[in-house]
Amino acid sequence: MQDIELNSKITCPECGHSKVETMPTNACQWYYECEMCNTLLKPLKGDCCVYCSYGTVKCPPVQVGNNCCNNS
Template sequence: MSDIESVLTCPHCGFQMLEEITTQFCQLEYECEACHKMIETPPGECCVYCVYGSVRCASSNHSDSSSAS
């Protein structure tokens, strides 16, 4: 499977990073490249990309409203 690109925005400092989202697992934590604080997935959410990214991860896209008209 190929990777998907998403712009991840740090909730601590606002820095934006273009990252590849792997389609093989959910990224629960990510260290910001600018402020070096950990970006963590809030309880009940899939991953950091679904909350702080410009593109949701593939595991949540299938149940997302984009498939509904």
């Protein structure tokens, strides 16, 4: 069985602020508001969630080889 990392450091592309967050295991997170500059982050094209786009660790479904929550 593969170990799943639940913490990811998400970095705002606008101001560079980083924060370690715990990723949800039962849903994708499509939005994340930077607490420093209030920029609303959304997934980049081709990514399923903000952690896959801006985090140091991909979301739990992607870590285990799934297409994440949108299954497209």
